[in-house]
Amino acid sequence: MESVTIKDIARMCDVGVSTVSRAINNSPGINVATKQRILKVIEENNYVPNNSARNLKRIKSETIAVLVKGINNSFFSPMITEFEKGIQDEQYTFILQRVDQNQDEIDVALEIEKEKKLKGIVFLGGYFSHSKEKLNKLKVPFVLSTIGMQDIELHKEFASVAVDDEMESFKIVDYLCSLGHKKIAILAASEDDESIGKLRMLGYKRALKKNGIEFDKNLVFELIEGNDRYSVKSGYITTKKMLQLDVQCTAVYAITDAIAIGACRAIWESGKKVPDDYSIAGFDGLEIARYYIPSITTIRQPVEEMARETLRLLFGMINNKPNIKDNIIFSGELIVGESTKRLELD
């Protein structure tokens, strides 16, 4: 495993290591000819500098890490694309770091902050309920992006970008009500869920109340347990169960678009129609929701803008004012799709 090192190259070129270092780092103050010669030898010998050694020695680096829990949640895809673009535009290196479901994102952040000498961090998604103390261990600026805001007060201590899940949830359920629906089932996470599930549920309840509809526990359908509880499959399974119970409802609010799609499919398979027999509403504004047949009525989170705003905050903190910890709340956009319709009274 005798890997070739900078010393080997130096020896082969009959120069000092610093000269080789200058060559690979495009440092000034090196003869063009020797540089060429060195680069050639490097090429021929497949020399690749060891990043660990580099990072160890380096005081700082222009890199930003985006930490994502649940990286294959397609909700994040367009955001990640945007992060990559935006970070590279600023001449920073972009690191995408996934966080295991059972890993603590802050621990991960702490580690890679040291390892890579980060300039900033974006926590994407997840719904964490971390103590202020723990977050304060981080030495570089960071932004909580698209992270549920259970504890508003705590949230305010840090820079963040999000939509108000409770309010947007209220908005779409209120819309269902405005269509005349009174029996609105909800496909939601379990009671003790501390994530967006909880917030969206609260919005649902508030909308019912505002419209003079009593909350009915029998219209709450708990999604499957596990990390894929907000998935298409989860929505499908849960809706199948609901249909078997022959529940009386005219609309179904799925707390994510993925769930809504699963619901549509389950309903379709049962021989019923969306929106004729059931109106279905989702949440998130996934791309696929627009292409689904029927397209899903949903709250679109302005993901690209949110990603850009996240970076704006982050770079702001990096460049000037590390203490400006803004909390940006984006409005969701109510997208009326084909999956909902006005309730016909018969």
Add this chain to the structure above:
Amino acid sequence: MESVTIKDIARMCDVGVSTVSRAINNSPGINVATKQRILKVIEENNYVPNNSARNLKRIKSETIAVLVKGINNSFFSPMITEFEKGIQDEQYTFILQRVDQNQDEIDVALEIEKEKKLKGIVFLGGYFSHSKEKLNKLKVPFVLSTIGMQDIELHKEFASVAVDDEMESFKIVDYLCSLGHKKIAILAASEDDESIGKLRMLGYKRALKKNGIEFDKNLVFELIEGNDRYSVKSGYITTKKMLQLDVQCTAVYAITDAIAIGACRAIWESGKKVPDDYSIAGFDGLEIARYYIPSITTIRQPVEEMARETLRLLFGMINNKPNIKDNIIFSGELIVGESTKRLELD
């Protein structure tokens, strides 16, 4: 940025750095009491070991990296999940490394191989046409997983897991033919595409030939350019264009499920029906294809098994026989969905 180091901890505990090292690495030969004491101090001072230094010094590490180009392609999601599980089951550390679209995956591999002292590498997706020489620069075992096989001969030099894109493509187009379709449009990449696009196109042509149908260039519709050429949006746009041309065809073969979904939506919007007016077939077996209405007739790639097989090969090479470079070809499964039907002659 005076970060606390192992030395600081050693000083605070009145022990040598090696003892601290033993404590954090669960090394044997350390007094339980002192270990506890050290761990406590570490905890109190938020000491986090510097990974760069560790990796630099460490001789080896039990870690495997999965390199993905196009990480937000949902085709990879279930595979990544499987890789994570499988690698952790073997007590290895799993690193998911995305590769930029304009980055060379082997260069990335070379770098992180050194940086992290990898034990093995999985190249996931992408369609690379790298020279044998370049791949041979890698010092650790690796497997090419789900990578198009333009150059069969070259492919054989390395361990790989894939489906035969040409053959599976043939299979599904042949199926369309068996339903009586003779005018089968294809939504495909541009002529010079060197990826799966090319292979699937070849299968299309062969199937036509076998069924005595002449290849008609006018039935080939080129997808948009760019990295999202295989996306839902791409299929949607391309199909819109096709429909405007009022092309005579009874079936459309989209070379990915995502494209097929976009096609369905475009057709639906034009007032036509799938499969009544057009039969649509896809490729890949994405989860969403099952839930779409209509569900998409497709070739399902057995992604989970392919991921498992990839790891089996890799661990085989790591543990015993680094020279066994198998090439595993999986069969795709023809999934007959609701998006295709027998052509009714009128």
Add this chain to the structure above:
DNA sequence: TTGTAGGCGTTATCAA
């Protein structure tokens, strides 16, 4: 323009 040497924070080796 170039080379020497010290140190980044660890782990590994060896002696105590």
Add this chain to the structure above:
DNA sequence: TTGATAACGCCTACAA
């Protein structure tokens, strides 16, 4: 069971 010390591979003063 412990501690000193030499690497690990690189960058960066500083000196030449």
